[in-house]
Amino acid sequence: MAYISNMVADLKFEKSEFPSIIVNDGSVSTIEQAKAFVKEHLELLEQELFCTGALLFRGFPITSAQTYDEFFSAFNYPNFTYKESLSNAVRINHTEYVFTANEAPKHVEIYLHNEMAQTPVYPAKISLFCEQAADKGGETAICRSDFIYQNLINVEPELTEKLERVGVKYTTLMPAEDKPESGQGRSWKSTLTVENAEQAEEKLKNLGYSWQWLADGSLKAQTSALPAIRILSDGRKVFFNQIIAAYMGWSGVRDNPDVALCFGDDSSINKAFLETIVKQAELLTYDIAWQDGDVAIVDNNIAKHGRRPFEGERKRKVLVVLGASGKK
Numbered sequence: 028m029a030y031i032s033n034m035v036a037d038l039k040f041e042k043s044e045f046p047s048i049i050v051n052d053g054s055v056s057t058i059e060q061a062k063a064f065v066k067e068h069l070e071l072l073e074q075e076l077f078c079t080g081a082l083l084f085r086g087f088p089i090t091s092a093q094t095y096d097e098f099f100s101a102f103n104y105p106n107f108t109y110k111e112s113l114s115n116a117v118r119i120n121h122t123e124y125v126f127t128a129n130e131a132p133k134h135v136e137i138y139l140h141n142e143m144a145q146t147p148v149y150p151a152k153i154s155l156f157c158e159q160a161a162d163k164g165g166e167t168a169i170c171r172s173d174f175i176y177q178n179l180i181n182v183e184p185e186l187t188e189k190l191e192r193v194g195v196k197y198t199t200l201m202p203a204e205d206k207p208e209s210g211q212g213r214s215w216k217s218t219l220t221v222e223n224a225e226q227a228e229e230k231l232k233n234l235g236y237s238w239q240w241l242a243d244g245s246l247k248a249q250t251s252a253l254p255a256i257r258i259l260s261d262g263r264k265v266f267f268n269q270i271i272a273a274y275m276g277w278s279g280v281r282d283n284p285d286v287a288l289c290f291g292d293d294s295s296i297n298k299a300f301l302e303t304i305v306k307q308a309e310l311l312t313y314d315i316a317w318q319d320g321d322v323a324i325v326d327n328n329i330a331k332h333g334r335r336p337f338e339g340e341r342k343r344k345v346l347v348v349l350g351a352s353g354k355k
């Protein structure tokens with residue numbers, strides 16, 4: 028359940044209340060005041076974010092990529108740039124830090140994931156800003172990774188423990204050229220920030236990946252075993268990975284999970300377990316029904332996010348900033 032607070036004074040620090048929605052009570056009317064508000068209450072906001080995993084700011088005077096950039100900067104997170112990331116989504120930069128959310132077409136659902144959890148380098152925070160909501164749909168789905176873990180360890184203890192013990196490997200296919208129509212269509216050159224095949228191989232080697240070049244110039248790469256369940260500083264275990272997005276959203280994977288996913292010991296992850304994971308997460312998902320000007324801050328370790336499909340003439344404009352780096 029969401030928790031709605033007018034301002035920070037009555038934040039609850041209640042783990043079951045998700046997300047925490049902070050509504051401007053009218054006292055913040057300029058971007059300068061919004062920044063001052065964040066700075067003044069930073070400790071409380073951080074505490075609440077670590078507790079529930081997501082904050083949603085509503086009714087604050089944030090109207091453009093520029094004002095969003097300023098607002099997010101008030102949190103003072105070290106920057107994590109999209110260019111340097113190993114993300115395979117196609118995006119466009121607006122300011123140095125602000126870029127478009129996944130450019131996949133409106134009918135495509137982006138399934139729940141922890142940002143860049145399929146790579147060894149990922150951001151600790153992800154923020155989204157709704158400059159313009161869609162006519163219909165287009166919600167950002169968010170889901171608690173610690174709650175998913177708790178449910179899974181109850182309903183499927185053996186396989187969940189195995190996942191925790193051996194981790195997961197992802198296989199991705201990076202096309203020769205950017206394909207914006209796909210949710211994961213970033214070319215190998217831009218994914219790896221390289222100019223040629225030799226540099227790509229060098230980078231993959233350093234990352235501990237194995238790889239194969241395909242006849243059409245695309246590159247198939249498999250990660251080493253990455254953790255699928257992590258432990259937070261307060262002892263909470265979180266289901267931190269890209270398994271749902273890979274299973275549900277990557278081409279052909281729902282028919283044959285082996286093409287993209289396996290346990291860290293190279294054994295197959297069976298479909299029944301994958302379906303259970305999807306079902307448990309869906310039960311815990313909260314859809315942010317965007318209003319223009321909303322800003323969400325998501326702790327990438329604690330909550331997954333995704334995007335619902337949308338319809339209508341109005342162009343959905345949701346921008347993203349990543350903050351701080353985590354490393355496996």
Ligand SMILES: [Fe+2]
Pocket residue numbers: 140142143332
């Ligand atoms: Fe994402």
